[in-house]
Amino acid sequence: MTRRLAAPAWQAVLPVALVLAYQLAASAARDPFFPTLPAIWRAFVTSWTGPGFGRDVAPSLIDLAAGYLLGVLSGLAGGIALGLARRVRAALLPLISFALTLPPVALLPLFLMLLGVGPQMQIGVIAFSVFFTVLINTSEGLRSADPALADLTAVYRIGGLRRLLVVQLPAAAPYILAAMRTCLSIAVLVMVVSEMVGASQGIGAQTLLAQQSFAYEQMWAGMLLLAVLGCLLNALFTLAERAVLRRAGLLPATFAGA
Amino acid sequence: MTAVSDPAHPARAAAGAPPLLRVEGLAKTYRTPAGTHDAVGDVTFDVHSGEIVSIVGPSGAGKTTVLRVLAGLLAPTAGRVLISGVPVDGPPPGVALVFQDYSRSLLPWLSVLGNVTLPLRSARVPKAEAAERALRALASVGLEGKERLRPRELSGGMQQRVAIARALAYQPRLLLMDEPFASVDAQTRMDLEDLVLPLREQYGMTIVTVTHDIDEAVYLSDRVVVLSAPPSAVAAVVEVALPAPRSQTTTKEDPRFGRLRHRVLDLVRRPGAPANTTDTTDTTDAANAAETGDFAIPASPVTERTPQR
Amino acid sequence: MKSVFLRPAFAVAALVAVLASSACSASASGPAGSAAETGSSPGAAGQLVVGVVPSLELGLLKVAEAKGFLADAGVELKITNVDSGPNVVTGVVAGQYDLGYTAYAPPLLAVAQGQPLKLVSNTSTVGEYGTNGGVLVRKDSGIASFKDLAGKKIGTNAPRSLLSLTVPASIRHAGGDPSGIQLVPLPFAQIGKAVHDGQVDAGVILEPFQTKALAEFGDLVNLGDSYRDVLPVGSPGALYFTSAATATAKADTIRRFKEALAKTADYANAHLDEVKAAGGPLAGLSAEQAAKLPLGPFKPRIQAGELDTLTTLMVEFAWLKAKPDLSGFVG
Ligand SMILES: Nc1ncnc2c1ncn2[C@@H]1O[C@H](COP(=O)(O)OP(=O)(O)OP(=O)(O)O)[C@@H](O)[C@H]1O
Ligand SMILES: [Mg+2]
Numbered sequence: 099m100t101r102r103l104a105a106p107a108w109q110a111v112l113p114v115a116l117v118l119a120y121q122l123a124a125s126a127a128r129d130p131f132f133p134t135l136p137a138i139w140r141a142f143v144t145s146w147t148g149p150g151f152g153r154d155v156a157p158s159l160i161d162l163a164a165g166y167l168l169g170v171l172s173g174l175a176g177g178i179a180l181g182l183a184r185r186v187r188a189a190l191l192p193l194i195s196f197a198l199t200l201p202p203v204a205l206l207p208l209f210l211m212l213l214g215v216g217p218q219m220q221i222g223v224i225a226f227s228v229f230f231t232v233l234i235n236t237s238e239g240l241r242s243a244d245p246a247l248a249d250l251t252a253v254y255r256i257g258g259l260r261r262l263l264v265v266q267l268p269a270a271a272p273y274i275l276a277a278m279r280t281c282l283s284i285a286v287l288v289m290v291v292s293e294m295v296g297a298s299q300g301i302g303a304q305t306l307l308a309q310q311s312f313a314y315e316q317m318w319a320g321m322l323l324l325a326v327l328g329c330l331l332n333a334l335f336t337l338a339e340r341a342v343l344r345r346a347g348l349l350p351a352t353f354a355g356a
Numbered sequence: 357m358t359a360v361s362d363p364a365h366p367a368r369a370a371a372g373a374p375p376l377l378r379v380e381g382l383a384k385t386y387r388t389p390a391g392t393h394d395a396v397g398d399v400t401f402d403v404h405s406g407e408i409v410s411i412v413g414p415s416g417a418g419k420t421t422v423l424r425v426l427a428g429l430l431a432p433t434a435g436r437v438l439i440s441g442v443p444v445d446g447p448p449p450g451v452a453l454v455f456q457d458y459s460r461s462l463l464p465w466l467s468v469l470g471n472v473t474l475p476l477r478s479a480r481v482p483k484a485e486a487a488e489r490a491l492r493a494l495a496s497v498g499l500e501g502k503e504r505l506r507p508r509e510l511s512g513g514m515q516q517r518v519a520i521a522r523a524l525a526y527q528p529r530l531l532l533m534d535e536p537f538a539s540v541d542a543q544t545r546m547d548l549e550d551l552v553l554p555l556r557e558q559y560g561m562t563i564v565t566v567t568h569d570i571d572e573a574v575y576l577s578d579r580v581v582v583l584s585a586p587p588s589a590v591a592a593v594v595e596v597a598l599p600a601p602r603s604q605t606t607t608k609e610d611p612r613f614g615r616l617r618h619r620v621l622d623l624v625r626r627p628g629a630p631a632n633t634t635d636t637t638d639t640t641d642a643a644n645a646a647e648t649g650d651f652a653i654p655a656s657p658v659t660e661r662t663p664q665r
Numbered sequence: 666m667k668s669v670f671l672r673p674a675f676a677v678a679a680l681v682a683v684l685a686s687s688a689c690s691a692s693a694s695g696p697a698g699s700a701a702e703t704g705s706s707p708g709a710a711g712q713l714v715v716g717v718v719p720s721l722e723l724g725l726l727k728v729a730e731a732k733g734f735l736a737d738a739g740v741e742l743k744i745t746n747v748d749s750g751p752n753v754v755t756g757v758v759a760g761q762y763d764l765g766y767t768a769y770a771p772p773l774l775a776v777a778q779g780q781p782l783k784l785v786s787n788t789s790t791v792g793e794y795g796t797n798g799g800v801l802v803r804k805d806s807g808i809a810s811f812k813d814l815a816g817k818k819i820g821t822n823a824p825r826s827l828l829s830l831t832v833p834a835s836i837r838h839a840g841g842d843p844s845g846i847q848l849v850p851l852p853f854a855q856i857g858k859a860v861h862d863g864q865v866d867a868g869v870i871l872e873p874f875q876t877k878a879l880a881e882f883g884d885l886v887n888l889g890d891s892y893r894d895v896l897p898v899g900s901p902g903a904l905y906f907t908s909a910a911t912a913t914a915k916a917d918t919i920r921r922f923k924e925a926l927a928k929t930a931d932y933a934n935a936h937l938d939e940v941k942a943a944g945g946p947l948a949g950l951s952a953e954q955a956a957k958l959p960l961g962p963f964k965p966r967i968q969a970g971e972l973d974t975l976t977t978l979m980v981e982f983a984w985l986k987a988k989p990d991l992s993g994f995v996g
Binding site: 246247250255256260261268347348 | 424427451453457463465466478506522526
């Protein structure tokens with residue numbers, strides 16, 4: 099109990115210490131490559147709030163949401179098909195394992211060729227980066243369900259969509275949600291990198307511009323935004339995941355969390 | 357056909373009809389990476405409509421295995437199971453099973469009510485009717501007012517009762533139960549036993565239950581099937597001709613109850629001991645003979661048929 | 666559950682770790698630079714590590730090696746390919762490379778941001794109209810001049826490449842309004858297809874990609890040479906540069922390299938075919954392709970004033986807030 103309560107405090111120690119250390123080092127070094135925190139913060143405000151929000155942050159977030167949802171939904175659909183069809187799974191598993199090892203970032207030129215310039219390319223790459231992880235975890239979650247549940251549905255002749263939606267998917271939910279959470283961070287990363295090619299707006303495009311202009315404050319502001327975005331989305335997802343699992347009775351209702 | 361007149365055996369009234377459940381020469385060999393295991397050797401018995409039959413035997417005797425084969429969850433290695441004359445080759449309709457692992461068979465993401473109505477909704481029972489049947493079944497197992505809770509919020513015994521209520525609400529023609537009262541307190545156990553007894557009158561249910569509790573087997577059953585150690589065979593079928601209605605006080609105080617209890621206990625403890633109990637073929641013959649009336653039930657309320665060489 | 670909350674912490678930690686590690690490498694370039702001349706890092710005595718963006722012009726270094734100009738000067742080069750000009754600058758600033766070779770935009774932007782870079786030698790110059798790259802559009806696009814590019818979506822190799830500056834300048838030069846254009850970074854190899862497919866309205870391109878794209882897509886046409894449009898013939902085109910730290914630490918080697926390069930330039934201007942033949946493989950070109958490509962005269966020495974047009978444009982198009990003081994840079 100005490101460990102659980104103390105955890106958030108401990109979790110804050112390292113980031114705070116590192117940020118302070120950076121500030122000390124940066125103000126001592128006076129190197130334009132390492133702007134001080136106030137300078138980064140000023141760049142953050144000018145780049146990402148006001149008109150910058152609508153021009154760069156909003157389209158990025160829209161692409162992220164669209165790509166992520168597309169990847170999760172198609173991954174779920176494919177994962178269900180694989181999880182329920184043993185033979186199909188056996189036939190496709192080598193291919194999927196191979197696809198899992200492909201870094202989506204390295205495939206950017208291919209996506210550019212296939213999907214062309216525009217948000218559809220970003221959305222496609224993000225969806226790709228999410229698809230296989232969700233796919234494999236969904237099918238794994240379905241397959242590793244307690245055999246007692248298969249007995250239950252067999253004896254009481256619970257079949258079709260009801261079996262899938264009421265029994266199998268909820269049983270696989272912890273797997274699926276964990277995959278979705280992992281993919282969220284990946285999707286943020288891929289979003290940024292994908293915007294460095296074929297995009298004139300967006301967080302990635304602006305960060306690339308800043309890097310090429312040697313506008314280091316802006317570059318760091320971009321990274322700061324990504325870090326904040328990553329943490330924020332992850333925290334939100336974790337809360338949502340907990341709520342879902344708790345509602346599903348897969349977490350004890352009394353669990354205090356951190 | 358002495359049994360026909362026995363008020364404790366209403367099923368025998370229809371003795372001319374084929375049995376609701378017929379188990380013929382059932383054998384099950386498990387194949388594991390470690391090798392094969394002959395769990396069930398040769399099990400044969402019949403259950404007539406409206407009967408309550410208990411299966412007892414030492415732990416590991418293959419009781420759960422037999423029940424899973426009856427439910428169509430497991431294919432036998434040899435032999436066959438007929439329900440109303442139809443061979444079982446998958447879960448047959450109208451059969452409910454109360455699992456031994458009751459907690460694993462409840463869905464934690466559904467409420468108690470959701471768990472009980474799930475099979476009904478799947479059987480296209482309208483929502484309102486399903487809920488009504490579920491609430492009645494829950495009330496009968498003493499869980500009124502708990503329908504909105506999650507299984508996790510209930511004690512082990514209460515969860516077991518939810519699993520029983522789910523089977524009851526399903527109103528099966530054949531109810532299979534695998535040690536259904538194993539984790540409830542003595543009082544609840546008696547209550548549940550007394551709940552089961554009238555079910556056959558109320559719903560015309562036929563019940564096959566596995567139990568470790570000899571008292572319970574004798575108290576509930578029309579007949580007790582005693583399995584030997586694996587590879588198991590039917591060591592004996594003990595007829596329980598105790599009068600109905602049965603009650604926890606009068607029935608269990610009946611001296612005939614005590615004798616039956618003693619007899620079954622002996623059989624369970626050393627099912628393979630008498631040389632003449634191991635030949636299962638004879639068991640089958642004996643059982644069949646009894647059912648076709650060749651075996652007269654003596655004046656004694658206890659009919660014990662021990663296989664003969 | 667704990668790990669869930671540690672994740673953001675790790676993200677921040679990773680960010681700061683990146684900061685810290687690059688801080689180390691960058692600060693190493695200062696004091697460690699002096700150690701370099703006497704010993705190991707990054708090159709041994711007389712050796713220079715050069716970070717380059719691959720180009721036909723690099724034939725100059727090959728010719729310098731082949732004709733013994735470098736050997737006579739006691740200089741040995743270790744050439745490393747880098748994917749973009751900004752990364753060449755970063756490598757030089759970090760002390761990873763002694764010398765960098767790129768077009769002018771990245772080092773000028775870095776100087777404007779306070780990085781003390783030093784010009785070592787100019788190499789190529791802006792050539793005659795039509796030899797400095799082009800802008801591809803579809804014939805049926807209705808775009809007939811740079812003026813018509815106003816408000817269009819234009820593919821470019823990098824948002825801060827010189828082409829991304831000369832195109833809007835050409836639009837303005839032709840009387841159009843460049844403020845509404847949208848520059849989309851795309852690899853040169855994909856510009857032709859992107860214009861052909863209508864993904865962008867126009868695309869800046871260099872040889873050999875230009876010839877290839879025009880041959881592959883018959884519906885494309887070259888709008889003109891935006892480079893020459895805004896920069897006079899003979900303007901500085903690309904350069905070798907170093908960091909202030911390396912300039913001090915390896916002053917002697919760099920001086921000898923500079924002299925060798927000047928001699929090579931004199932020779933090369935009379936034998937451009939040899940430079941093309943040597944540079945072709947470096948830029949991934951076949952001998953025939955290389956032979957056909959234009960290569961401007963080399964001009965090692967330039968004046969700070971010659972960069973004025975460029976820095977003026979940079980300020981006008983908001984690449985810079987103010988014109989940088991280039992006295993330290995050109996030296
Ligand atoms: N899936 C299986 N694979 C291999 N062996 C099994 C399997 N299920 C059961 N067995 C073995 O078969 C034998 C009978 O098991 P079963 O569960 O039917 O016994 P049981 O009579 O129900 O025991 P208990 O009274 O302890 O519940 C045991 O030895 C068991 O180890
Ligand atoms: Mg068992």
